[in-house]
Amino acid sequence: MAEKEFEGDDPMEFVAVRFPVAHGVDGDEVMARCFVEEYAMMGMPRDRIFRLFKSRFFAGTHAILDSRGEEFVRRIIDDVYGATPSTGGV
Numbered sequence: 070m071a072e073k074e075f076e077g078d079d080p081m082e083f084v085a086v087r088f089p090v091a092h093g094v095d096g097d098e099v100m101a102r103c104f105v106e107e108y109a110m111m112g113m114p115r116d117r118i119f120r121l122f123k124s125r126f127f128a129g130t131h132a133i134l135d136s137r138g139e140e141f142v143r144r145i146i147d148d149v150y151g152a153t154p155s156t157g158g159v
Contacts, residue, residue, distance in 0.1 A: 101133045101142060105149045115150050119143065 090096040101122075108118045121127045122134040122142050134142050 097133050097137055097141075098145065100129070101137075101145045102149065104130050104133075105146055109149050115146050118146060 087096075090099070104121070105118055108121070109115075119142065122130040125131050
C-alpha cells in the first residue's frame with residue numbers, strides 16, 4: 070500500500086455535510102433507516118447494529134441515538150428486520 074503524508078488541502082479528504090430535508094420529512098428517521106438497511110444488507114445482526122448506535126466512535130449513528138433515544142432506534146431496526154423474535158410462549 071502506498072504511503073503519503075496527509076495534506077491540509079487534500080481534495081480527496083472526506084467531508085460530511087447535512088442537507089436540509091423537505092418539510093414534513095423526518096431526517097433522523099431517514100438517516101437511521103439508511104444506516105440500518107446498509108448494515109443489514111451486509112449481513113450484520115440486529116444487536117451489532119444497535120451497538121453501532123451506542124458507540125461514540127460512530128458519530129452519525131450515535132447522534133441519532135442521543136437525540137431520539139433507544140426506543141426510536143430499536144423501532145427502526147425492527148422495521149428493517151421484522152419484529153423481534155419472541156423469547157418464549159406458545
